[in-house]
Amino acid sequence: MNDRCDRIASWLExxxxxxxxxxxxxxxxxxxxxxxxxxxxxxxxxxxxxDRIENLPDGAxxxxxxxxxxxxxxxxxxxxxxxxxxALLTGHxxxxxxxxxxxxxxISRVEERVIAREFPQAVPARDWVSLGFQVGGEMLIxxxxxxxxxxxxxxxxxxxxxxxxxxxxxxxxxxxxxxxxLSAGQPGLKEWILYAGDVIDVxxxxxxxxxxxxxxxxxYPLQILGLMSALKGAAEYEAALARGHPEFxxxxxxxxxxxxxxxxxxxxxVAFILLGNAGLxxxxxxxxxxx
Amino acid sequence: MNxxxxxxxxxxxxxxxxxxxxxxxxxxxxxxxxxVPVRSFPPLLALDRAVADAVxxxxxxxxxxxxxxxxxxxxxxxxxxxRPLARKVAEAGGRLFVPTNRSLVMDNAREICRRAYxxxxxxxxxxxxxxxxxxxxxxxxxxxxxxxxxxxxPGLCVLMGFFASESLLLAEGGHQVGAVQIAGTASAVQLPxxxxxxxxxxxxxxxxxxxxxxxxxxxxxxxxxGQDLCKLAAAACLVAGSLVATLADVTGAQPWxxxxxxxxxxxxxx
Amino acid sequence: xxxxxxxxxxTVVALLLIASAFVARPEGSGAPFGQRLLAxxxxxxxxxxxxxxxFAFLLGGLNLVATHLVKIRDRGPDxxxxxxxLVSFLIVLVxxxxxxxxxxxxxxxxxxxxxxLTAVFDAVLSPLHATxxxxxxxxxxxxxxxxxxARSLESSLLLASALVVLLGRxxxxxxxxxxxxxxxxxxRVEELSLWILRVPNTAGQRALMIGxxxxxxxxxxxxxxxxxxxxxxxGDGS
Numbered sequence: 001m002n003d004r005c006d007r008i009a010s011w012l013e014x015x016x017x018x019x020x021x022x023x024x025x026x027x028x029x030x031x032x033x034x035x036x037x038x039x040x041x042x043x044x045x046x047x048x049x050x051d052r053i054e055n056l057p058d059g060a061x062x063x064x065x066x067x068x069x070x071x072x073x074x075x076x077x078x079x080x081x082x083x084x085x086x087a088l089l090t091g092h093x094x095x096x097x098x099x100x101x102x103x104x105x106x107i108s109r110v111e112e113r114v115i116a117r118e119f120p121q122a123v124p125a126r127d128w129v130s131l132g133f134q135v136g137g138e139m140l141i142x143x144x145x146x147x148x149x150x151x152x153x154x155x156x157x158x159x160x161x162x163x164x165x166x167x168x169x170x171x172x173x174x175x176x177x178x179x180x181x182l183s184a185g186q187p188g189l190k191e192w193i194l195y196a197g198d199v200i201d202v203x204x205x206x207x208x209x210x211x212x213x214x215x216x217x218x219x220y221p222l223q224i225l226g227l228m229s230a231l232k233g234a235a236e237y238e239a240a241l242a243r244g245h246p247e248f249x250x251x252x253x254x255x256x257x258x259x260x261x262x263x264x265x266x267x268x269x270v271a272f273i274l275l276g277n278a279g280l281x282x283x284x285x286x287x288x289x290x291x
Numbered sequence: 292m293n294x295x296x297x298x299x300x301x302x303x304x305x306x307x308x309x310x311x312x313x314x315x316x317x318x319x320x321x322x323x324x325x326x327v328p329v330r331s332f333p334p335l336l337a338l339d340r341a342v343a344d345a346v347x348x349x350x351x352x353x354x355x356x357x358x359x360x361x362x363x364x365x366x367x368x369x370x371x372x373x374r375p376l377a378r379k380v381a382e383a384g385g386r387l388f389v390p391t392n393r394s395l396v397m398d399n400a401r402e403i404c405r406r407a408y409x410x411x412x413x414x415x416x417x418x419x420x421x422x423x424x425x426x427x428x429x430x431x432x433x434x435x436x437x438x439x440x441x442x443x444x445p446g447l448c449v450l451m452g453f454f455a456s457e458s459l460l461l462a463e464g465g466h467q468v469g470a471v472q473i474a475g476t477a478s479a480v481q482l483p484x485x486x487x488x489x490x491x492x493x494x495x496x497x498x499x500x501x502x503x504x505x506x507x508x509x510x511x512x513x514x515x516x517g518q519d520l521c522k523l524a525a526a527a528c529l530v531a532g533s534l535v536a537t538l539a540d541v542t543g544a545q546p547w548x549x550x551x552x553x554x555x556x557x558x559x560x561x
Numbered sequence: 562x563x564x565x566x567x568x569x570x571x572t573v574v575a576l577l578l579i580a581s582a583f584v585a586r587p588e589g590s591g592a593p594f595g596q597r598l599l600a601x602x603x604x605x606x607x608x609x610x611x612x613x614x615x616f617a618f619l620l621g622g623l624n625l626v627a628t629h630l631v632k633i634r635d636r637g638p639d640x641x642x643x644x645x646x647l648v649s650f651l652i653v654l655v656x657x658x659x660x661x662x663x664x665x666x667x668x669x670x671x672x673x674x675x676x677x678l679t680a681v682f683d684a685v686l687s688p689l690h691a692t693x694x695x696x697x698x699x700x701x702x703x704x705x706x707x708x709x710x711a712r713s714l715e716s717s718l719l720l721a722s723a724l725v726v727l728l729g730r731x732x733x734x735x736x737x738x739x740x741x742x743x744x745x746x747x748x749r750v751e752e753l754s755l756w757i758l759r760v761p762n763t764a765g766q767r768a769l770m771i772g773x774x775x776x777x778x779x780x781x782x783x784x785x786x787x788x789x790x791x792x793x794x795x796g797d798g799s
Contacts, residue, residue, distance in 0.1 A: 017703035024702050038732035043755060070687035071430055071456070071694035101427075104672035105682045112674060132670070135614045139607035146586065150604055158668035185455035186359065198560050199299075210730070211456060211697075215480045218763045218770065223560050232730050263731035265698060270727050272706045273720070280710050295596060297585040304583045310775065314782045360617070364777045367784070394621030420631065424624040430693040442639075456697055463700045477773040479766055484701075487708035495769045499776030510788040514779045521775045 005286040012279030024268050031264035037257050042240040046233055049205045049226035050240040052178055053086050060177030061093045061170055065192065066110070068184035069102040072209050076182045077109070078234035078255035079207040083180060084114045086241055088122055092177065093166035096130045097152075099140065099187040103133035104156060118252075125159060129166045132156040137187030141195040146172045174200040182207040189216060193223050207233060231258045302557050313524070314517030321513025329504055329512055334473050334491035338449075339379065341471040345446025346385035350470075352376075353388050353445040355436065355461060356400060357452020357476070358429045360393040364499070365477050369452035370399055371502025372475070376449060377407030384413060389422040390439065392432035397424040433457040437464035450474040450489070451498060454481045462488035475501060532558070568787050575785045577602045625650060653681060722757050729754020 042050060053062065064083055068076045087094040096107040107130045115122050122128065131152045134140050143150050148170060154160050161167055169175060173196050181204070183189035189206035197204035203225055208216055210230030220227050228237055234255030242253070296304070321327050345352050354376060356369040373389070380387040387404060391397040401422040408417035425435045437460060440448065448465035450458070451474065458474075458481040465472045466488050474485040475493030485492050493501055496518070503511035532554045539547035581603035587596045629643035637643075655661075656677045663669055663676030671678050711717040728734035729751045738749040746752060783789035 015706070017706075020703045020706055021699045024699060028698075038736075040732050043751070045755070045759075069428075069430075069690055070682075071690035073687075074691065102682070102686070104670065105679060105687075108672060108674055108679065132672075135611045136607045139610050143604050143607040146604065151607060154668060156670045156672075157664075158666070158670075186363075186453065209456075212480055214758060214762050215766055217758050218766045220759075230730075235732075259732055263733045265702075266727045266731045267733065269702050269705055270724060272702060273709045273724065276706050276709065277711055277720070280712070295584055297583055300583045307778075310778055311782055314779050315786070318783070318786070318788060364780050367789075368776075368780060371789075394617050394624060397624060398620065420628055423628050424621045426625075427618075427621065430690050434689075434693055438642075456694060459697060459700050459704065460693070463704065477776065479769045479773070482769075484704065487704040496772035496776035499773075499780050511783060514783050514788070518775045518779045521778075522772060525771050525775075 002286045002289050005282040005289075009279045009283035009286060012275060013283070020272055023272075024265060027264045027268050028261045031261040035257070035260065037260040038263070039242075039256060040232070040235040040239045040259065042236040042243075045220060045227050045229075046236040047226070047240060048221070049180070049228065050086070050237060050244065052203060052205065052225055053083075053090060053092065054244065056090070056092055056177040059091065059093070061095055061166060061175075062087050063095045063097065063173070063176040063179045065097050065099060065179070065181040065183075066103050066106045067099045067181055067188040068106060069100055070106070072184035073106065073109075074258070075209050075230045075234070076184060076207055077106070078231065078253075078258070079182050079228050079237060080106075080110045081114050081252070081254065082234060082237045082241055084110055084128075085118065086237075086245075088115070088119045088127060089245055093126070094128045095166060095170075095176070096128070096132075098133040099137055099191070100184070101133055101135075104130075107132065107156075124157075125155070125163070126165045129164050130156045138191040138195045141173070141187075141191055144173050145196060145200055148172060172200075174202050176202060178203050178205065180205045180207065183212065184209055185212065188212075189224070193219055197223055231255050231262055235259050302559060305557065309524075310521050313520045314514050317517030317520065318510050318513040321509045321516065324509075325513070325516075327509070327512040327516045329500070329507075329515060332493060332497055332501065332504060334475065334493050334497075335501060335505055337471070337473060337491050338376065341447045341473065342376070342379045342383055342385065344471070346380070346383040348446050350446030351386040351388055351443055352380050353390070353436075353440060353443075353448045353465070353470070354400075355448075355450050355452070356389070356391060356396055357450075357454055358392055358432065358457055359453040361395045361399065363453050365451075365453040366393075366396060368477075368499045368502060369475075370396070370403060372449070372451050372498075372505065373400060374403050374407060374502070375505040377404045378411055381408040381411035381413045381416070384416065386416075387421060388439070388443070388445070390425050390432070390436045391422065392425055392427055392429060394424050397422055429455060429457050430460075433460045433464075436461060440464045440468055440470070444468045445470045448472045450476075450485065451493070451501070452476065453478050454485075459484040459488060465489075528554075528558070572785050572787065574606075575781070578606060622650075622654075653678070656681060722761075725750060726754045726757055729757075 056062075062083070064080065066076075066080055084094060096110070098104065098107060100106070111128070111130070115128060119127070131148070132155070134151050136143075136151070140151060148167070149161050152161060155164060173179065179192060179196060179202055181189040181192040183206060189208055192204060192206070196202060204223070205226045206216060206224050207228035208230070210232070213227070213229035216224065216227050216229075228234055235258070238253045238256050342352060354373055356373060357363070357366050359366050361367065377387055389400045389404060391400055401419060404422055405414075405417055405419070408414050425432045441464065445465070445468065448461075448470045450461055450472065454461070454476050455478070458476065458478070462472060462474065462485055472489035473491045474489040475498040476482060476485060477495050477498050479495065482492065482494060500515050503515055535547060535550045535554055538544075539551040577599065581599040584596055584599045586600050587593075626647065629647045632643040633640045633647070657671060660669055660671050661677040662680070663671050663673045663678065672682070673679065705723070709716075709720045709723050711720050728737060734750045734754070741749050747756070780789065
């Protein structure tokens, strides 16, 4: 009996990590293929972002900074989609920019996937505008506080900002009704908090990857009004959007669909953690019984 | 003066000036000979042994100075660790590879290593291409470094500085080839990954003290004392603030309410 | 002299930037010179930073080409990788600078739909990034398997919080404790998970942040005062 416990414990302790990889891959692929997903509901950390957009004064513009690259797009892009849908549904012009070099492409993807397909009646420069990427990170944010045109004389298409109706009445960052940074790292939400939200009186919210979420909770709710963390945060926003705008329930909900495979992955990890601890218990049992 | 100070910044200026003053005074005192006791950091103590073992096995040492540029203080702190590390590797006659993902970091790291090898009398051993620029793209950088680690099988991997998602990708790469791994980052969210995958980890602010601790010059050790004084002051303010706020809420007395508002004004964010 | 000039530039620029963060924006042209200078610095340093960043990119690009050319010339074991790197680098460089396929002109958007750079982005960079990043899921799984063992009281607490957060972040976890009555809703796994993130995690993060911020300030003060050794020098920078 002791020998068997010892053998199993040893096997579990030295388990080749490729077994873990294999099981995880099989389960996630199966969940993806099955299309299983469970609708979520918005928690108290996500709901305030939705409420803020709902209660913005008519026509108040929203600044959406897509501070991520394709690697973190699966977690953050659904947030960009949902925020774009919400802004256009409620008639708030949306202004895109990015602190990441790959930002222009990320903005183009949202324009193609959401605006072109779901809002064909939306007019560029009136309903949305893309300022694109500029180098500088926190220094860029710092100089945009007083004047957008200091660093963005034109939008990405070369149109002078004074000719962009979406930005009528916007001089600096403080004139936006809401700033949202979807952030994969540095520069990102933290820089927006330190150089915009804390310095001028502008409502700020954020979205971040699952790994980055713990570092942003200290800023909630005083320095950011809400936080969407990872796919789960995006799914919660989609749930709030579906509840508030039932006409939109049938729309594309990538985060809600993605929660199926994500749940499966979490359960696999939980199972392996329990298995590892079972090995520890068996080892202790074997030691206790050995003479 | 009122017209000069930007509205709402006086509290940050006050706290910032106090912190800077405490640090400067501590540096000056240390330079005048005041003793600054510094506790040893186990990860740095392990460095000597790990370098010796790697060189004895004929395996190289890898050093990664995070994934940010020189404008990030963690990168500067990482380079402060590279200098004594390069000297140790050079004295032991080993090979030190420093892949970088920022050209300015490469330029600085190359100069640091070249000098360290020269100072150790092993300039003949040094090759400039041991410090190389890979890519600004952090995942491109990780792919290349993990590939190098898999082929070169280093005996020691030192990961210091700011890391984002690349921390675990790099640390698992080193773990896979059985390298001793010593890491340090002030990127709080990456600490759990490094703790899970590395043998020794410098936690948070320890990274900023590492260079000073390894080289032990008085002025830099003095600034560590200044940091500790500031931390004590912060802890005292936290305790006092909590007490004052509690008393103000419980008693509703005017003096406590006044003190609570004063605390909130000084330490408000934005 | 070689060390003193960069140190003077560093000190002056750093002090200017710090001061500009606390000085009010001048109103009208009658404001004092110092105030206007600091406002100018605050606004224009970002542009200078962008210009300097271009040179950093050039330095990196040139080093990349030089390093890999040497490897190909020396016929090292990795020369084929070097060849692939160089060819890819040159192709993307030409596509981007010539703005192939995109709107013409200096201000034409190089990343507009239909441009060749966008095609490279969609077909090559994007899947490569996604692939590498998704490796994290596998590594996190194997690192969790190794790390989360109930060896002591502390590690047991860590294990318990990990399990609660893992389950609380998925809808399936919600169903697991849906039976808990409304009066005890705070014991439901999703509420516990949020509590862990908002309370103990926030406390720990704040303590770390205070320590790290002080470390950053101390290092910055040392650099501004010229106490920190120049990373490039072997000697004392003082």
